[in-house]
Amino acid sequence: MNGGAMFYGAAIALIIGGIMIAATKRNLIKIIIGLNIMETGVNLLLITTGYISGGTAPIMNKTWTKVVDPIPQALVLTAIVIGVAVTAMALSIVVRIYEKNNSLDIRKIKEMRW
Amino acid sequence: MIKKVLIILLFVLLGLSLYSVVKYNTFGEDKTVVARHYIDYGMKETGSQNIVTAVVVLYRGFDTLGEVTVLFLAATALGALLHGLRFKSKEKEPSSLIVSTAARYIFPLIILFGTYVFVHGHLTPGGGFPGGVIIASAFLLLFLAYTQKEVSEKTLSLTEGTAGILYVITGLLGLVMLNSFLANFLPKGIPGKLLSAGIIPLIYILIGFKVGAEMTGVLRNLKEEEK
Amino acid sequence: MSSIIIIFVSILVLFMLGATIVAWVTKDLLVAVLSSGTISLIASILYLILQAPDVAITEAAIGAGLTTGIFVYVLKKTERFEK
Numbered sequence: 001m002n003g004g005a006m007f008y009g010a011a012i013a014l015i016i017g018g019i020m021i022a023a024t025k026r027n028l029i030k031i032i033i034g035l036n037i038m039e040t041g042v043n044l045l046l047i048t049t050g051y052i053s054g055g056t057a058p059i060m061n062k063t064w065t066k067v068v069d070p071i072p073q074a075l076v077l078t079a080i081v082i083g084v085a086v087t088a089m090a091l092s093i094v095v096r097i098y099e100k101n102n103s104l105d106i107r108k109i110k111e112m113r114w
Numbered sequence: 115m116i117k118k119v120l121i122i123l124l125f126v127l128l129g130l131s132l133y134s135v136v137k138y139n140t141f142g143e144d145k146t147v148v149a150r151h152y153i154d155y156g157m158k159e160t161g162s163q164n165i166v167t168a169v170v171v172l173y174r175g176f177d178t179l180g181e182v183t184v185l186f187l188a189a190t191a192l193g194a195l196l197h198g199l200r201f202k203s204k205e206k207e208p209s210s211l212i213v214s215t216a217a218r219y220i221f222p223l224i225i226l227f228g229t230y231v232f233v234h235g236h237l238t239p240g241g242g243f244p245g246g247v248i249i250a251s252a253f254l255l256l257f258l259a260y261t262q263k264e265v266s267e268k269t270l271s272l273t274e275g276t277a278g279i280l281y282v283i284t285g286l287l288g289l290v291m292l293n294s295f296l297a298n299f300l301p302k303g304i305p306g307k308l309l310s311a312g313i314i315p316l317i318y319i320l321i322g323f324k325v326g327a328e329m330t331g332v333l334r335n336l337k338e339e340e341k
Numbered sequence: 342m343s344s345i346i347i348i349f350v351s352i353l354v355l356f357m358l359g360a361t362i363v364a365w366v367t368k369d370l371l372v373a374v375l376s377s378g379t380i381s382l383i384a385s386i387l388y389l390i391l392q393a394p395d396v397a398i399t400e401a402a403i404g405a406g407l408t409t410g411i412f413v414y415v416l417k418k419t420e421r422f423e424k
Contacts, residue, residue, distance in 0.1 A: 003342040003350060004141025007387070010354040012132050014380070017361040019128070023121065027423045029370055029415070033377050036408065037361060040384050043400070045135065047393055053142035053342075057392045058165040059239065060157050061306070067165075068392045071149050074169040076396050078181045081243055084403050085188035088332055091415045092192040098419045099199060105424075142342075166395045231398070239394035244402040251406050329407060336414040 007048045014041025028094050028104045032087060039083040043076045161302035162236035162311035170241070171314050175296040179281070182321065186278065189328045196335050209259055217259035224252035232322030236311040242318040246325025253330045257337055270331045277324035284313060284320070350390065357383045368423045370416055378409040 018038025022031050050072035058070040094104070101108055139145070146153070152165060152173065160168045170178055208214075232245025256263060288297035296313075303310030360376040360383075367373055381404025388397040 002141065003347050006347065006350045006354055007141070007391070008136050010357060010387070012136075013358055014361065015132070016125075016128070017358075017365070021361075021365055025365075027370070029412075029419070030364075030373060030423065033364060033373050033412075036377055037364065037380055040380055040400075040404065043396075044384055044387065045132075047388060047391055047396060048141070049135070049139040050393075051142055051391050052144050052146070055392060057239070057394050058153070059394075060163050060165065061237075067153050069146050069149050070152060070165045070169055073166050073393050073396050074174060076393075077166070077170060077241075077243065077399055078177060080396070080399050080403055081181055082184055084408055085185050087408060088411055089188045089191050091411060092195045092336075095199075095415060095418055096195055104419055164395075240398050241395065244399045247399075247402040247407055251402070251410075254407075254410050333410065333414070336411060336418075 004048075007044070007051075011041050011045035011048060014038065014044065017041075026106050028097065028106055029091075031106070032090050032094065035090075036083070036087055039079075043079055043083075046072050046076050046079075157305055160298065160311060160314070161305050162314050163305050164236055164239065164241075166239075167236050167241055167314060167318075168311075171317055172296075172298060172312070175285075175317075178317075178321075179285070179296075182278065182281065182324065185325065185328060186274075189332050192332055193335050196338075208261060214259045217255050221252055221256055224255070225249055228252065228322070228326070232318050233315065234308070235318040236314045237306070237308070242321030243325055245318075245322040247329060249322070249326035250329030250333065254333055257333060265330065265334055267331070267334070270327045270334070274324050274327040274331070277320045277327070281317065281320050281324070284316060288313075346390065350387070353383050353386060370421055370423060371413075374409060374412040374416065377412075378405050381405045381408070 015038055018034045018036075018041055021034030021037065023034075025031055025034065050069035052066065052068050055066040055068040056064050058067045058073070060067075097109065098104055152169060156165045156168050157163060160172050162168045228245045228248035228251075230245075231240040231248060232242045235241040235245075253265065285296040288299050289295045291297070291299045298312040300312045300316070302312055305311070309315070357380055360379045364373045364376040364380075367376075381400060385397045385401040385404070388394075388400060
């Protein structure tokens with residue numbers, strides 16, 4: 001099989017695995033770990049679509065003829081930084097919830113029931 | 115019962131959308147339409163050898179300003195949420211002799227490496243964002259080795275705020291001189307030298323300082339035990 | 342891509358899937374955080390094989406350095422074991 005199946009398969013497995021961890025676990029920190037794994041999978045999927053066979057990295061210190069697509073790399077650079085910002089802010093909310101309820105179980109947060 | 119049906123429906127939708135991404139993007143095929151202009155004329159128009167840097171700072175500079183704003187909002191919200199906590203202070207034992215001696219020698223080398231990464235953003239891979247995070251990792255090493263060390267909050271906020279304001283002022287100077295926000299108003303120079311590529315070194319130095327001070331502030335807010 | 346690179350990538354992808362299963366099953370949250378750092382590190386190696394060095398440096402510094410540090414500080418303020 002060619003290399004594309006490996007890379008696409010890894011990215012899709014990470015996305016599905018991350019969503020399963022975030023949807024079925026009860027501990028708040030494990031939900032945030034699942035979201036982090038899913039974001040890594042999405043970034044890997046974006047860069048895999050930009051690969052060109054026989055191309056090199058987009059840095060022009062010699063005149064190359066075949067260069068890998070640089071636009072998905074610029075998008076993913078922004079996405080990684082925003083991912084860490086969202087994770088840091090979610091963890092500060094978790095620390096506040098633990099200080100009030102003294103438990104990290106998501107079923108014990110009574111203010112969010114309807 | 116209905117929750118299980120909804121979960122299965124969600125996975126079917128997810129599988130369909132991911133399958134359509136994989137089917138229309140065969141692996142390794144040459145499909146550059148928009149990026150053809152950036153690859154062919156990128157070095158001539160901007161003067162930088164790293165095309166990803168030219169796209170992030172010059173061709174798509176407004177998106178980078180939005181990303182810096184999102185990072186700033188997240189760090190400020192974290193500082194505001196963790197402000198007045200009351201925890202029982204657990205007893206801290208000092209770290210071992212090997213860690214505290216080695217940290218004293220490695221700390222300036224890590225800061226030197228981080229500065230190298232963000233100053234050479236237009237010549238080698240890297241740029242402002244990983245350079246700032248490497249500097250924050252040096253401060254994390256210092257917090258782990260010396261548990262009583264304090265970094266003053268006023269210095270960090272002053273550095274971060276000044277770097278952010280100077281970034282917007284650089285954009286407004288481009289508006290004044292060349293009628294376009296964040297235009298390239300410095301001379302392009304010869305590609306391959308350190309002082310070339312217009313405003314790219316200036317903006318990446320400002321982003322490096324800002325991200326470094328911000329992440330050090332986040333780690334310092336998470337470290338404190340009692341107020 | 343030459344076949345030896347495909348074998349190397351297959352071994353790395355198997356490690357990544359193993360780390361995801363470990364992060365699902367374990368009850369010790371420190372092990373889950375460290376497996377998330379391992380996934381970021383292996384993704385950084387895959388970015389380098391896909392000829393993207395900018396993204397590899399950024400993912401290695403942020404994913405395997407800063408996110409793990411923030412998680413460990415938060416684990417110190419809350420509980421370590423999932424009940």
